[in-house]
Amino acid sequence: MAALDRVRDLVVELDSAGVLPAEFGPAFRAAAREWFVPDRFWYQDSDGDIDTAVDRTTDPDLWLSTVYSNRALVTQFDDGATAWPQIGHRPTSSASMPSVVAGMLRALEPEPGQSVLEIGTGTGWNAALLAEIVGRSGHVTTVEIDPEVTAQARRNLREAGYSRVGTIEGDAAELSTEHYFDRIIATAGVHIGQLPYSWVKRVRPGGVIVAPMRADMASGPLVRFVVGEDGTATGHAVPWLQVGFMDMRSHRVPTVDFGSLQWDDDSAEKTWTDLAPWVPLLADDHRWPIAVALPGCRYDVWKANEDRPGVAWLADSLSGSWASVTPEGERFRVRQAGPRRLWDAAETAYRWWKSRGEPPLSTWEWTITPERQSVILPHDSGH
Numbered sequence: 277m278a279a280l281d282r283v284r285d286l287v288v289e290l291d292s293a294g295v296l297p298a299e300f301g302p303a304f305r306a307a308a309r310e311w312f313v314p315d316r317f318w319y320q321d322s323d324g325d326i327d328t329a330v331d332r333t334t335d336p337d338l339w340l341s342t343v344y345s346n347r348a349l350v351t352q353f354d355d356g357a358t359a360w361p362q363i364g365h366r367p368t369s370s371a372s373m374p375s376v377v378a379g380m381l382r383a384l385e386p387e388p389g390q391s392v393l394e395i396g397t398g399t400g401w402n403a404a405l406l407a408e409i410v411g412r413s414g415h416v417t418t419v420e421i422d423p424e425v426t427a428q429a430r431r432n433l434r435e436a437g438y439s440r441v442g443t444i445e446g447d448a449a450e451l452s453t454e455h456y457f458d459r460i461i462a463t464a465g466v467h468i469g470q471l472p473y474s475w476v477k478r479v480r481p482g483g484v485i486v487a488p489m490r491a492d493m494a495s496g497p498l499v500r501f502v503v504g505e506d507g508t509a510t511g512h513a514v515p516w517l518q519v520g521f522m523d524m525r526s527h528r529v530p531t532v533d534f535g536s537l538q539w540d541d542d543s544a545e546k547t548w549t550d551l552a553p554w555v556p557l558l559a560d561d562h563r564w565p566i567a568v569a570l571p572g573c574r575y576d577v578w579k580a581n582e583d584r585p586g587v588a589w590l591a592d593s594l595s596g597s598w599a600s601v602t603p604e605g606e607r608f609r610v611r612q613a614g615p616r617r618l619w620d621a622a623e624t625a626y627r628w629w630k631s632r633g634e635p636p637l638s639t640w641e642w643t644i645t646p647e648r649q650s651v652i653l654p655h656d657s658g659h
Contacts, residue, residue, distance in 0.1 A: 282344035283308050286374060289346060295516075296378040303408035304378070311436040312401035313343045313371050314428070316360040318350040329361035348373040351399060355525075356424055367522055369425050371399045372463060379517040383500045384461050384486045386410055391455070393478070394418040395448040395487075396463035396524075400429035404438045406461075417442040417455070421525055448472070449526040456480050462487040465495065465521040467529075468568065469649045471509075476644055479503040485511075488521045489642070489651075491567035492529055493575050494560060495520035497637045501644065508645050515638040518560070532574040532591040539578075539587045539600040544611035549623060553577075553588030553601040553608065556626040564637060568651060569625035573618060590618040629653075 287304050290296035296304065315332040319342055332339040342349070349371040353364025386392055388411045394403050397420035406416045418441060420426040426445040433441050448462075451474040460475050466487045475485055485501040497513030504510065523529075556562045557575050567573075573592050580586040584602075591598040597614025599622075610619050629635070635653060643650050 279308065279310060279340065282310075282340065286344045286346075290375060290378050293375060295375050295382065297382050300378065300381055300405070300409060303405045304374075306408050307401065307404035307436065307438075309371070309374065309401055310340065310343045312399040312404065312429075312432045313349060314351055314399070315339070317342075317371070318353075318360070318363060319345075319347050320350070327363070329363070331361075346373055346375050348376070352422070352425065355422065369398055369422060370522070371401060372521075376517065376519055377402055377405070379514070380461060380463075380486055380498060380519070381405065381409070383498060383514045383517065384459050384484060386414075386459050389413040390458040391415045392417070392459040392461065393455075393457045393475075394461050394463065395475075396420060397426060397429040397443060398463060400432040400436075400438070400441075400443075402461075402463060403429070403441045403443075404433060404436060407438050407441050412440075415440070415442070417444065417453075417457075419444045419446055419448040419451070421445070421447050447526060448475075449524055451475060451478065453478060458483045460485045460487075462524075463521060464488075464524040465490040466524060467491065468496070468571065468651055471644055471649060473644065473646055476501075476503055476507060476509045479509075481505045485509060486514075488519045489513075490521075490523070491564070492571060493567035493573055494563050496564065496567070497640075499642050501642065508643065510644075511642040513637040513640060515636070518637075529572070530593050532576075532593050534576045534578075534589050534591060537589065537591065537598055537600070539584060539589070539602060539611070541600075541611060541613065544598075544600075544613040545617075547610045547612070547620075549601065549608045549610050549619070551608070551623055551626070552603075553619075554586070556622065557588055561634075561637060562626065562629075564640075565625045565629035566622045570618060570621055573622075590622060592616055592618060 318329050330339050350367045352369035355368050358364030386409045390410050392406050397418040403418040430443045449472050468491050483503050489499045490496040498517050498519045499511045501509040501511035572594050576589040578587040588601040595615050597616035599612040599619035602609050641654050
């Protein structure tokens with residue numbers, strides 16, 4: 277199948293799925309994804325596992341068909357320390373799934389003539405799409421922290437005819453610019469309470485910031501903020517799109533070695549609960565109120581085997597606190613150690629959210645001012 281046919285088919289697929297606004301179709305047809313994808317990449321299978329390395333030289337048909345599939349393509353592991361075809365520990369750069377790209381542009385609502393700042397250049401494809409949308413009368417600036425990724429994206433954009441896109445190498449968390457923008461879009465996960473206020477300051481009143489927000493325990497929602505005249509940004513989650521992005525590098529937190537913890541440690545404080553821990557921990561929407569209540573906390577769930585029952589874990593590497601929850605008969609044994617009683621706080625947050633009628637992510641309200649950042653459930657958000 278010719279490349280032009282694949283471009284057309286991808287646009288038809290996104291349009292049929294209802295994620296591609298009609299006015300953005302010409303941009304997707306003009307800025308071909310293949311111009312921005314490297315000759316070698318990894319992709320995720322239907323279960324979300326990264327298990328296939330693709331090389332354009334040895335299998336051009338697979339390369340092209342994968343490029344035009346609705347998949348996220350990993351283009352870098354471990355900040356470049358892992359060489360293709362080895363699969364590394366942490367994906368650190370990618371070409372986002374086309375349906376996610378389209379959905380985020382839908383939330384951003386860029387218009388011809390506007391000035392747009394993109395946080396996280398990646399391959400450069402999203403910047404090219406934005407350049408098509410805002411047109412010659414607008415302007416797109418994109419910021420990327422990784423020097424090699426920046427250099428390749430700059431080459432991609434130049435060779436594809438988008439030299440007018442301004443490409444900056446630097447840490448967007450410390451954004452320093454005198455320019456003002458109508459729109460800012462982030463393609464890296466931003467932690468609760470850490471969205472740089474410098475972004476808000478650089479957006480004109482009435483302008484929009486779209487960012488994938490997250491907590492230590494959960495990939496959170498895509499939030500659309502509107503900047504007010506007083507410099508306050510207020511936002512709500514986009515209801516039609518749940519995303520999971522790699523963290524901004526300055527927002528990464530240490531991993532927890534759950535294997536070093538003893539789930540049946542009798543020196544820990546022991547209590548009981550009637551709440552099965554998998555209920556709040558294994559569903560993203562159920563886990564979100566816990567994630568908001570427990571900053572710095574991580575979780576894990578182990579399946580039962582011959583040596584142990586099923587175990588749910590909470591741990592905070594900063595304070596050294598941890599909790600394990602295991603089934604014993606018809607109830608669950610809770611063990612907690614350290615200065616934070618993690619399970620007690622998690623169960624309280626979950627039951628509070630349940631008592632409010634399980635309000636969805638779109639009802640949470642986000643506020644960013646120069647002094648503070650908050651995410652709350654308004655009093656009238658319960659069902």
